[in-house]
Amino acid sequence: MTGGVMIVESSPSSDRDTPAYHDWYENTHIPEMLRIEGFVSARRLEPLEGGSFVVIYEIEGDPEQARAALGEALSSGKVSRPEGVRLDPPPTVRYLRRLGG
Template sequence: MASGVLIVESRPASPEEAAAYHDWYDNTHLPEILKVDGFVAARRLASLGGDTFIVIYEIDGDVEAAKAALAQAQASGTMSRPTGVELAPPPTVRYFTQLIR
């Protein structure tokens, strides 16, 4: 079972860039992020209106360590730049950790 998740909410920059947005997510970004230590699975979902999308990335192990590993991969240039993603406003990025009660 995952110890945490990263949830990212985003949308294409325009209807004309939607195909590039989905192609980048499916064929470039998801394979890249799943190579980062701690990230073990990902799934994409569309809002009922189809204009907003979320990705739920499952994290196994220390969520803070996975967050740091992702930041390092982005800073080093290992991760590609987004294609067709609306950046104003930027995507919403939130990390969650499993509650232990």
């Protein structure tokens, strides 16, 4: 089993949208993500001083397969559109594979 993580950095689109941003992440987006094959947990982190919020999604199995499953979920509408998320610049997404896997 390889395993890895997907790390997403994003911000609310405005101070007014901050409550919607957090509500969407906690009550809609993370539950949707955890229904996608390979994604098994999520942790949200907030910056101590300015900057973006971070979500670390733990991936079990092959990160490339999880990435493909996420792409399929996005294109089929199984993952909702972001609410209150700044899209300019867009969120930063990185996939990382466990070393030695």
